[in-house]
Each structure stands twice: as structure tokens, then as C-alpha cells.
Amino acid sequence: MRIDIDALTVETAGARLVDEVTLGAGEGQLVGLVGPNGSGKSTLLRCVYRALRPSSGTVRIGGDDFHALSTREGARRLAALPQDAVVEFDFTVAEIVAMGRMPHQGPMARATDEDRDRCTEALDGVGAAHLAERGFLTLSGGERQRVLIARALAQQPRVLVLDEPTNHLDIAHQLEILALVRGSGLTVLTALHDLNLAALHCDLIHVIDGGRIVASGAPYDVLTTELLAEVFGVRAHRVAHPETGALQLLFDLPRARPATP
Amino acid sequence: MATSVDRIPAKPARPSRAGTGSPPPRRIPLPILLAGLCLALPVSLVCGAGLGASGLSWAEVLRYLWAGLTGGAIGPDEVSAYTIVWELRLSRAVLAAIVGAGLSAIGVAVQAMVRNALADPFVLGISSGAAVGANAVLIFGALGALGIWALSTAAFVSALLAMLLVYAVARTERGLTPLRLVLTGTAMYYGFSAVTTFMVFAAERGEAARSAMMWLLGSLSGANWASVPIAAGAVLAGLAHLGWSAQRLNALAMGDETAAALGVDPGRLRKELFLVSAAVTGAVVAVSGAIGFVGLMVPHAVRMLVGADHRRVLLVAPLAGAVLLIWVDILSRVVLAPAELPVGVLTAVIGVPCFILLMRRRSYSFGGI
Numbered sequence: 001m002r003i004d005i006d007a008l009t010v011e012t013a014g015a016r017l018v019d020e021v022t023l024g025a026g027e028g029q030l031v032g033l034v035g036p037n038g039s040g041k042s043t044l045l046r047c048v049y050r051a052l053r054p055s056s057g058t059v060r061i062g063g064d065d066f067h068a069l070s071t072r073e074g075a076r077r078l079a080a081l082p083q084d085a086v087v088e089f090d091f092t093v094a095e096i097v098a099m100g101r102m103p104h105q106g107p108m109a110r111a112t113d114e115d116r117d118r119c120t121e122a123l124d125g126v127g128a129a130h131l132a133e134r135g136f137l138t139l140s141g142g143e144r145q146r147v148l149i150a151r152a153l154a155q156q157p158r159v160l161v162l163d164e165p166t167n168h169l170d171i172a173h174q175l176e177i178l179a180l181v182r183g184s185g186l187t188v189l190t191a192l193h194d195l196n197l198a199a200l201h202c203d204l205i206h207v208i209d210g211g212r213i214v215a216s217g218a219p220y221d222v223l224t225t226e227l228l229a230e231v232f233g234v235r236a237h238r239v240a241h242p243e244t245g246a247l248q249l250l251f252d253l254p255r256a257r258p259a260t261p
Numbered sequence: 262m263a264t265s266v267d268r269i270p271a272k273p274a275r276p277s278r279a280g281t282g283s284p285p286p287r288r289i290p291l292p293i294l295l296a297g298l299c300l301a302l303p304v305s306l307v308c309g310a311g312l313g314a315s316g317l318s319w320a321e322v323l324r325y326l327w328a329g330l331t332g333g334a335i336g337p338d339e340v341s342a343y344t345i346v347w348e349l350r351l352s353r354a355v356l357a358a359i360v361g362a363g364l365s366a367i368g369v370a371v372q373a374m375v376r377n378a379l380a381d382p383f384v385l386g387i388s389s390g391a392a393v394g395a396n397a398v399l400i401f402g403a404l405g406a407l408g409i410w411a412l413s414t415a416a417f418v419s420a421l422l423a424m425l426l427v428y429a430v431a432r433t434e435r436g437l438t439p440l441r442l443v444l445t446g447t448a449m450y451y452g453f454s455a456v457t458t459f460m461v462f463a464a465e466r467g468e469a470a471r472s473a474m475m476w477l478l479g480s481l482s483g484a485n486w487a488s489v490p491i492a493a494g495a496v497l498a499g500l501a502h503l504g505w506s507a508q509r510l511n512a513l514a515m516g517d518e519t520a521a522a523l524g525v526d527p528g529r530l531r532k533e534l535f536l537v538s539a540a541v542t543g544a545v546v547a548v549s550g551a552i553g554f555v556g557l558m559v560p561h562a563v564r565m566l567v568g569a570d571h572r573r574v575l576l577v578a579p580l581a582g583a584v585l586l587i588w589v590d591i592l593s594r595v596v597l598a599p600a601e602l603p604v605g606v607l608t609a610v611i612g613v614p615c616f617i618l619l620m621r622r623r624s625y626s627f628g629g630i
Binding site for chain 1 (some may be wrong): 373509511512514516518522523569
């Protein structure tokens with residue numbers, strides 16, 4: 001399912017956190033949102049998964065205005081991994097994944113065979129079936145993230161929105177998480193900090209700075225040295241991956257602290 | 262061509278105990294636990310009616326209970342014994358069950374609502390608001406025209422007023438946020454407590470101050486059948502709503518953004534929970550005063566037994582709370598008989614050590630945003 005964001009604006013207390021952002025992700029595409037800290041990535045994504053109501057502009061999922069859909073219908077189309085995964089209570093992995101079935105169940109409904117199958121499938125899909133009876137709080141960061149992705153997959157969405165899914169993970173788990181997301185075949189919109197990960201995995205990259213989209217396109221076309229200097233304030237060299245030829249970036253150590261806008 | 266890095270098979274997941282070091286779940290099968298509690302509840306009620314200072318035999322107690330249930334006849338010389346068993350003790354045990362069930366369920370709801378494992382029904386400041394009204398009646402004889410209803414009416418109305426105040430202060434344009442709710446409730450708690458303390462201080466009659474103190478610590482000594490229907494209605498309605506919302510509570514416990522992504526409107530749910538918690542707490546506090554620790558301890562004990570899933574916790578917690586409070590109330594009557602301990606003293610005596618054990622066993626995070 002396509003996702004189209006049109007002229008989306010978020011204003012709080014007079015500040016424009018997101019300024020007329022227009023971007024899209026086609027069916028099955030993995031689309032990255034990159035930008036410096038505070039550039040508005042998370043705010044934009046919060047509007048997409050409806051934790052925040054935009055001041056103006058629309059989010060369309062499969063052509064329908066997402067904020068006009070019922071919350072349940074919305075959650076059947078789009079699943080999200082927000083950054084707020086602070087769990088205070090010791091749910092088991094199976095219970096957390098089962099929450100993904102909520103949009104498909106009535107409030108008092110018992111889990112059906114279909115629900116259980118989807119949960120098992122989702123846990124298998126992320127290679128976490130053996131964790132099902134573990135307490136979520138006992139898991140490592142990488143395991144937790146895989147479980148949360150399983151919850152999103154159990155939701156059977158058409159679109160997946162991720163806010164920095166690789167934060168705090170070691171490199172092996174970063175690559176693993178993005179491979180999982182890629183392997184889901186869903187339309188994915190994800191904020192990413194690591195530009196090299198973005199360059200490796202994304203079909204399309206949108207660069208956001210000061211709440212505005214400043215560049216969009218294939219990683220090779222977008223992540224230019226000029227743009228990296230201007231948006232991130234870093235000097236970068238573009239190199240080809242020795243095996244795959246994919247674009248990778250090498251960064252110079254700062255001699256003096258570059259002026260940031 | 263060599264394998265690119267993302268095709269190297271990931272290492273098998275390392276088991277990690279880093280996290281917050283909570284123990285792996287150890288659980289009792291739910292049907293066994295529920296069956297046990299469903300059996301324990303009527304047994305406890307009978308014990309509540311049978312145990313006490315007056316030395317009635319169990320045969321007599323059961324006969325009076327049967328007479329009370331079926332409307333059967335009793336001899337004229339048995340009236341006072343019948344009154345003790347049916348009117349005084351059983352109504353009291355029933356009310357203990359209702360109050361225990363209500364406080365436990367609301368404790369579960371409030372902990373999920375403010376996403377803080379240390380919250381209890383009183384963290385919203387509503388019980389201390391109720392105390393202001395109750396003490397106005399106990400000490401200054403306010404609302405005298407309402408007779409026996411004066412105390413519970415005053416307590417309930419002032420609980421609702423306190424709720425409105427907390428709501429108005431805690432509300433932001435983003436709705437009710439957990440931390441603001443806890444902070445506002447706590448501040449109000451101290452404010453209302455100061456008013457109550459001043460009233461006790463200013464009381465002219467020593468006996469009034471004593472009953473005010475009894476009420477602050479919680480007591481079921483004022484129980485009678487007349488106070489049962491309203492409390493029961495409020496608690497049952499609250500339980501129904503919470504049962505209906507159990508899966509949404511799970512989502513809310515995961516965080517507002519996650520809840521939103523799962524199709525739950527966290528702002529609306531928190532408003533519903535706030536209303537239900539305030540109404541049930543108000544109704545319960547109106548008949549029993551502020552009985553502490555039940556609403557904090559029972560939810561935790563139940564989570565340890567059945568896990569965190571609210572669909573199970575909300576089945577077990579009300580039953581467990583009901584049985585617990587019946588027995589705590591029995592103890593409060595018999596330990597120093599014929600004198601009576603405030604029930605709040607006993608729940609604290611039992612609750613504080615449990616609480617400390619719990620704190621040492623699990624490391625909690627505070628703040629819970």
C-alpha cells in the first residue's frame with residue numbers, strides 16, 4: 001500500500017516543527033528519513049502513526065485519509081515501532097506479540113486460532129520463537145527490537161513505520177533488524193541515524209532539516225558531499241562498497257567545530 | 262563472490278539478564294487460581310460472620326446465616342445473636358469484600374494509567390479529598406440533616422470535587438499525561454491532608470477526633486447493609502468497564518505512542534480510567550475510609566502469580582483483594598478484642614514488609630513516561 005504525506009505541518013507553541021512536508025513511499029519500498037537531531041523526523045513519524053495530530057496537511061495510506069479512518073481500521077493498515085518502548089510491567093514476549101492482534105479483535109474476544117497462528121508466524125519470522133515465554137524485561141536490546149517487530153508483523157499491516165529501529169544496537173543487530181524489515185515485503189518508512197545503513201538498505205531517502213524536506217531521491221543521488229556538509233555539517237567522502245559497489249560514506253574528523261545552522 | 266556482511270548468519274541470541282533483572286515468570290495455572298479464589302470467597306464470608314468476640318458456635322452461625330438468606334424464622338431469644346451474625350458481621354464481611362475488590366482493581370487500573378508500578382488508588386488525591394468531607398461530618402457535624410447518610414454522602418461528594426480539581430490542574434492540551442497526573446495527585450494529597458489534619462486539630466471533642474483518625478486509617482466498623490448496594494454497584498460497574506478495557510490497558514502500559522499505533526486512543530482511555538477510578542475510589546472510601554496498601558500490594562502480588570497481562574490480572578485481583586480484606590478485617594476485630602484496630606493499621610503491618618521485599622527483589626524505574 002502506498003503512503004503519501006502531503007503538505008504536513010506541525011506547530012506547537014508557535015514553533016514549526018514540521019513545515020509543509022510532502023513525501024511518498026511506493027508499494028513495497030523501503031524509504032528512509034534522515035536528518036540531524038531535532039530536524040523533525042520523529043514528529044513527522046508521530047503524525048504518520050497518529051500519536052500526534054498535524055496542524056495541517058494529510059497522510060494518505062492506500063489513498064485514504066489516514067486521520068479520517070477509525071483507529072482500528074488504521075491499525076490494520078499501519079503498524080509502528082515508536083521510540084517509547086519503556087515497559088514498566090513484565091509482560092512475556094508472547095503477550096507483547098499478541099497485542100499486535102488487537103486491531104483484529106473485539107475488546108472481550110478470546111484469541112482465535114488465526115490470532116495464534118499469526119503470532120507464531122511473526123515470532124518465527126524474526127527468529128524469536130524460542131523467546132516466547134521469556135519476560136520482555138529480561139531480553140537484550142536486539143532481542144527486544146526483534147520482538148517489537150514481531151508484534152508489528154502480527155498486526156498484519158500493509159505499511160510499517162519505524163522510528164530509529166537500530167538505536168542502541170550493535171552492528172550485527174542493526175544489520176539484522178534492517179534485513180528483517182526489508183524481508184517483510186511491506187511498504188516501510190523509517191527514520192535512520194546511520195547514513196551508511198540508509199545508503200545500503202533504502203530504495204529512497206528523504207533528507208529533513210529544520211522541519212523541511214531538503215532532498216529526496218535514491219541514496220546515490222541524495223547523499224552528496226555538498227548536502228552532507230550543509231545539512232549535517234560534516235565533510236564526507238563517497239566511496240563504493242568494495243564488493244557490492246553500493247554507496248558508502250567516510251567522514252573526516254572535525255578540525256574545528258563546524259558552524260551548524 | 263564473497264558473502265556480504267548482512268548475509269552472515271546472526272549469532273544465536275545470547276540470553277541476557279541485563280534488563281532490570283526481574284525474575285522469569287513463575288505462574289500458577291489460571292483456572293486453578295480462579296477456582297481456589299471462588300471457593301475461598303464464600304468460605305471467608307462465612308468465617309467473617311462466624312469469628313468474633315461473642316463466642317457463638319459454628320452451628321448457630323450457620324443456622325442464622327441460613328435464616329438470613331432464606332428469611333426463615335428464629336426464636337425470640339436468639340434475636341441479639343442473629344443481629345450480631347447477620348446484621349453486624351456478615352454485612353461487614355460483604356462490605357470488606359466489595360472494598361477489597363474495588364481497591365485492588367482500581368490499583369491495577371491506576372498503575373497502568375500512570376504507567377507507574379508504585380501508584381495506588383490514592384495517588385490521585387481523591388481519597389484525601391474524601392477525607393475532608395468525611396471529617397467535616399465527623400468533627401463539625403456537617404450535613405446533619407442527612408442522618409446516617411451524611412458521612413458517606415460528604416465523602417463521596419468531596420471525592421468527586423477533588424477529582425474535578427485534580428483533573429482541571431493535571432489537564433494539558435495533550436490530555437492527561439502520566440507524570441502530571443501523579444504530581445498533581447500527590448500535591449493535592451498533601452493539600453487535602455493538611456486541611457483534614459487542621460480539622461482534627463481544631464476539633465473540640467476528643468471522641469470526634471478519634472473517629473476521624475479511625476476513618477483516615479480506614480475501618481469497616483461502620484458497616485451495615487444500607488451501605489452495601491451503592492458501594493457494590495459502583496465497584497461492579499467499575500469492574501465491568503475495566504474488564505472490557507483489559508487489552509487496551511495492556512497497550513497503554515506499553516506507552517502512549519505504542520498504544521496509538523495499536524489503534525488505542527491513549528488520551529481517551531486515560532480519561533475513562535480517571536473517571537472510573539475516581540468514582541469507584543470515592544464510593545469505596547465513602548463507606549470504609551482510606552484503607553491503604555490493598556490497592557498497591559494486591560496488584561503486584563497478582564502480577565507475580567499470573568503475569569502482567571491485564572486480562573488475567575483483572576480477573577484475579579478483585580477476588581484476591583476481596584478475600585484478603587475480609588481476613589484483614591477479621592483480624593482487626595479479634596486481635597485486640599473487644600477493642601478494634603483500624604484496618605489500615607493491619608494492611609500497613611502486612612503491606613510494608615511485602616512492599617520492601619518487592620522493592621528489593623525487583624528494581625523499578627520511577628517516573629514512567
